Amino acid sequence: MRRNEKGLVAKIKVGDNKAFEELVQTYQKRIYMIAYGILKNESDAYDATQDVFLKVFKYIKNFKENSSLYTWMYKITRNVSIDIYRKKRNLSSVEYGEQYKNESIYTDSVHHKVASPIEQVQKRELSVKMAKAMNKLSDDHKLMLQLREFEDMSYADIAEILDISKGTVMSRLHHARMNLKKYLKEYDN
């Protein structure tokens, strides 16, 4: 567990509300994205995110700190999301990434400040291309890429979270990348 995480956890354990707010600020989007990946619905993902933090708040005293805080929170997120999904499985689902087709994601101010007009166009194209290619991936492959690339998790951590072997992580990740490469090529053609 990272040092700053350890401090944060210790403070929350003794009832420091500011530390809990810091934890929420740090992880809210990541938790939401994991939940959204499973539920494919904004409102449900939001509910799941809230439930996850409520559970974290309630059960952090039981967190043994053997694994990283995020690994522990990921497991909670997965369980909470699956519970919500089971309850609402009959409701229609939103396509993965549909919300991100919204123009706002391509006009992100952070990128505008640093990117030249050409770079902006390139980034915009890449965003669209990536969103479409990612959308074609299976949920397993999307999750694998999210955990590895975005969460920067090691194979061992992913294996622990998903209860699979490190070899399976390597193989699944490789196939996810190969499929992504294929879909990006299809888009280019």
Place this chain on the structure above:
Amino acid sequence: MKKCDFIETEKLTAYVDGELNDKDMQEVANHLKECETCRVLVEELEELSSNTLFHYEQIEHSFELPNLIKDLNEKLKNTENITEEHTLYDNIIEFPKEKIKKEETKANDNIFGKIYRFAPAIVSLAAILLISIIISNNKPNTTTVNTQAKAGDSVTIDSLEYSKFNAMIYKTKDKNKTVIWLFKENNDNDDDGPI
């Protein structure tokens, strides 16, 4: 481009992620110096990796959850209220036990309480004493107990005659069960029946 048979492509993925052991990392690095196919694939994998991160960062920047902390605080308040309710509820559930305990404690504090506590034992002793007195005052007219009849092979019937009543004792052989019938002494000899 020609396919490379020398190295598994999955191993290249692990190489890009730095997830191979030192020996394998070195082996792949050496191979990449000689194999253009694998070199190109590694470059593609690295680009994919960076584009995937870019994709997720775009998503991360595309939305905000401005009300989450406020909503969480609301829920936490409600949860605290619920917890209090649960505490109350739990108290209600446990109340009878506590009440009994308190009453027991109170009852044990005085002499009546002590009597109340030992009441079942006292009643049992009194009953045994009473039965003993009755039996001693109603000694059988005949001291011997005879098997008077047999009801088939499975039951034996004994009888006892007392001054105030008679007794019939049925014993089953198989299950060793005993049934005792007590009969009030009947002067008319017509209304026999169990008491």
